[in-house]
Amino acid sequence: MTHPGAILLINPDWRGIGKQKQPQFKRIWQPLDLAISAALLEKKGFPVKILDNNIKRLSPQEIGRFSDSFDKVFVTSTPYDRWQCPSLDIRFFFNTIKNIPPEKLYLMGAHVTERPRAILEKSRARMAILGEPEQAILELAMRDLSPEIPPDISGIAYFKEGRFIRSSPREKIKNLDQLPYPAYHLLDMDQYFYEFLGRNFAIIEGSRGCPYSCDFCYLGMYGARFRQKSLKRLLDEVSYIKDRFQVENIYFMDLEFALNREFTISFCKALIKHDMGINWCCQTRVVDVDNDLLKLMKKAGCSLIHFGVEAGSPRILRGTGKGIRVSECVQAISMARENGIRTALFMNFGFPDETRAEMGSTIQLAVKLNPTYASFHLIVPFPGTRLAKKINLDPEAFPAHLYPHYNYAHHDLKVLKSVLRRAYLRFYLRPSYLMGFLKRQMRPGLDQGRLFFRILKGW
DSSP states (O other): OOOOOOEEEEEOOOGGGGGSSSOOOOOOOOOHHHHHHHHHHHHTTOOEEEEEHHHHOOOHHHHHHHHTTOSEEEEESSOGGGSSSOOSBOHHHHHHHTTSOGGGEEEESHHHHHOHHHHHHHHOOSEEEOSSOHHHHHHHHHHOOSSSOOTTOSSEEEEETTEEEEOOOOOOOSOGGGSOOOOGGGSOGGGOOBTTTBSSEEEEOSEEOOOOOOTTOOOTTTOSSOEEOOHHHHHHHHHHHHHHHOOOEEEEOOTTTTSSHHHHHHHHHHHHHTTOOOEEEEEEOGGGOOHHHHHHHHHTTEEEEEEEEEOSOHHHHHHTTOOOOHHHHHHHHHHHHHTTOEEEEEEEEOOTTOOHHHHHHHHHHHHHHOOSEEEEEEOOOOTTSHHHHHTTOOGGGSOTTBOOOSOTTTOOHHHHHHHHHHHHHHHHTOHHHHHHHHTSOHHHHHHHHHHHHHHHHHO
16 A cells, blocks of 8 residues: 655644633643554554644744645644643634645544534535544545545545535544554653643553543543553553653543542552652542552652542532532542642532532632642533533534633623632632742742743733
8 A cells, every 4th residue: 555645743832722711721731642643653654743833833834834745734623631621712723724735634623523514614624533533543544545535434524515524423442552652752752841740741641531421521532431551551651651751750641540449559559569750640530539549649659639629519519410529529638638649629610500609619618628739710611511501502603713711601701700810819829828839849839830820810
């Protein structure tokens, strides 16, 4: 088989999201899905480049010229670490692609998955990839050898002779072990960091999917079925990235890292046994941890856990479908602190019928829990979520570049913004918190301070 030519994978520059009604502070992390796709393509002999434009920051004109030497160009609206929480305004995405010839342009990401017709009409791209993109990218590269659209590839959408066509849905990848190590060598690895962990940083996935039904979570890219890498594969991947790229700090991007308790125990014991020496963090539910597990995780190098606490009102928390209680949040954060593990909490405002008093309860709970970090947001009815259905959201009522920025069906944006600002000021300007911040090491402290002032400036 003759390969059709070189392939370019693009992660757009996100700086434009600062103009959103609700700012989103997206960190510059490895576009993991593009790196996996690149590795699949390299195994088949395709010349591949990844342009992470958060790092390179080429202008649209420069991107257009750069793409001239590639046969196919794949651009994502939502790299892997943002599959769950897509950007609300993707004009940056359309700016990225405007000088790429439509006949070689393929689009993917959460927005493309939810609104393929609108995005294809606006972009005139050749094709949209729906859902997990890696296998579809490989199949398009292998089979798309003529101007004729291949009819046998699942999980794609396109226009043919003016008619919109959506192929059969693609099954989620069942065996994650079959995916190659991400092509980190195609990325500027020294440019990525997480201010809560440090430099020499990378993200790794150990699983995909989540079986829970939180009404605000977008799972259109992952799906609900939980799929986990084998213990050996995950350990090998950690060893590879540590030895090959000198990575010391890892964020395991699983939606529910400790969902499989026995696997988590085995993984931590293996990290200890092999003396991996990595500093790592994860995100999981408050009901997935207990004192024994947290003690083991700490010994294995876990220094930070992200918990979705969401709300301080028991009524609101029940309404989210998350299946946790305020008392369980209190217990989990307390146990993590006792075991020397820092915590970062996700808290939200603007749930259906939420009162000002209940929003105040969320702020009070954040202060009471006293985590290391608290992240406050306005809840968004992402298309494809149960919350969007609750408010009767019609995504097609929005321009192709736009998602709703908050729960406009039940709340006023001005009020929500004032609550959000009050939450950040109330939590972070406590004298006890400021004293603790000043005692931290210089480099992480500077990075965290910049983040805090970016948040306040955004609001």
